[in-house]
Amino acid sequence: MSDRPTPEEERSALAGEYVLGTLDARRARAVERAMADDPALAAEVAAWEARLAPLQRVAPPEAPPPGLWDRINDSLGEARPAPPRPRRDWLWKGWSFGASAVAAGLALLLLMRPPAPVPERLMTVLLTSREQPAWLVEAGPQGIRLAALNRQPAPEDRALQLWALPPGATVPVSLGLIPRDGGSVAVSATTIRPEPGMLIEITLEPPGGSPTGRPTGPIQFIGRLAPARGV
Numbered sequence: 001m002s003d004r005p006t007p008e009e010e011r012s013a014l015a016g017e018y019v020l021g022t023l024d025a026r027r028a029r030a031v032e033r034a035m036a037d038d039p040a041l042a043a044e045v046a047a048w049e050a051r052l053a054p055l056q057r058v059a060p061p062e063a064p065p066p067g068l069w070d071r072i073n074d075s076l077g078e079a080r081p082a083p084p085r086p087r088r089d090w091l092w093k094g095w096s097f098g099a100s101a102v103a104a105g106l107a108l109l110l111l112m113r114p115p116a117p118v119p120e121r122l123m124t125v126l127l128t129s130r131e132q133p134a135w136l137v138e139a140g141p142q143g144i145r146l147a148a149l150n151r152q153p154a155p156e157d158r159a160l161q162l163w164a165l166p167p168g169a170t171v172p173v174s175l176g177l178i179p180r181d182g183g184s185v186a187v188s189a190t191t192i193r194p195e196p197g198m199l200i201e202i203t204l205e206p207p208g209g210s211p212t213g214r215p216t217g218p219i220q221f222i223g224r225l226a227p228a229r230g231v
Contacts, residue, residue, distance in 0.1 A: 011044055014031065014041070015031075015044035015047070015048050016048050018031045018045060018048075019045060019048040019049055020133070021131070021133070022133055022149070031045075071219060072219055072222075121138065121140050121227070121228045122138070122139040122140065122196060122225040122228060123139070123228040124137045124200060124223035124224055124225050124226060125137070125149070125223055126146075126201070126221035126222055127221065127223060128221060132150060133149045134148070134149055135147065135148055135149060135202070135223075136149055137223060137225065139194035139198075142188075142189055143186060143188045143189040143191070143194070144175070144186070144187040144189075144192070144194055144200070145184065145185070145186050145187075146162070146185040147183065147184050148184065152220070153180055154178075154204060155204075157207065158204050158205065158206065158217070159177050159178075159180075159206065159208065159209060160177065160178035160202050160203070160204060160205070160220065161177050161178070161203050161204075161209050161210055161215070162174070162175040162176055162177070162178055162185065162200070162201075162202055163175060163201050163202070163203065163215055164192050164198055164200055165198065166195060166197075166198050167196075172201065172214065173192055174209065174210065174213065175187045175191060175192065176191075176209075177205075177208075178202060195225070196225060196227055197224060197225065198224065198225045199222065199223075199224050200224070201219050201222040201223075202220050203215040203217045203218065203220060204218050
C-alpha cells in the first residue's frame with residue numbers, strides 16, 4: 001500500500017493551511033483563485049473554517065501592556081513590512097495576542113499529535129510582524145516548551161533571546177537564548193512559572209544575549225499564553 005497522500009487528503013491539507021494562515025501570500029492567492037472553479041476545494045475551506053471557529057472562544061482578546069506598542073513600532077524602524085494579505089475576520093485579528101493566535105496554535109497541535117491530558121495547559125503561537133506563525137508555545141506545571149513552525153535563524157552576528165512578561169510586570173524576564181540549530185526550546189518551571197496572560201517574546205540581541213538584562217533589540221516574534229482547556 002502506498003503512503004502517498006490521496007488527492008482528497010492533499011486538498012484537505014491545503015485548505016487547512018489556508019484557513020490557519022500558514023501559506024505564503026503567493027500560494028494563498030492561488031488557493032483563492034482555485035476556489036472559484038473548484039467546488040470541492042471551496043467546501044474543504046468552509047469545513048476547516050467551521051471546524052476551527054470554536055477555538056476562537058478559548059481566550060478573549062487582551063490589551064497589551066503599556067509601552068509594548070511603542071517597542072514594536074521602534075523595532076520595525078524604517079523596514080516596515082507591507083500590509084499583510086486580508087485574513088478571515090473571525091480568525092485573524094492582527095496583533096490582538098488573543099483568540100486568533102491561540103486558535104491557530106491549538107489547531108496546529110491537534111494536527112501534529114493526539115491530545116494529551118495536561119493540567120493547566122497554556123498555549124499560544126508567536127507571530128511575526130507580518131502575522132505569520134513562527135513558534136508554537138505550550139506551557140504547564142513543568143515549564144514552557146517552544147516548537148518552531150517556521151525556522152528563521154538569527155543573522156550570524158546576532159542572537160535570538162527569549163523573554164517572558166508576567167501579567168502586571170513592567171520588565172520582561174530573560175528565559176535564555178534560542179539555540180541557533182535547534183527547532184525546539186524547553187524552559188524549566190524553576191526559571192519562571194507560566195500563567196495565563198503571560199507575554200512571550202523573542203528579540204534580536206547581540207551575541208551572547210542582551211548586555212543589560214532587558215530587551216535591547218527589535219521584537220521578532222510575540223504572543224500571549226492563554227488556557228487551552230475546554231477544547
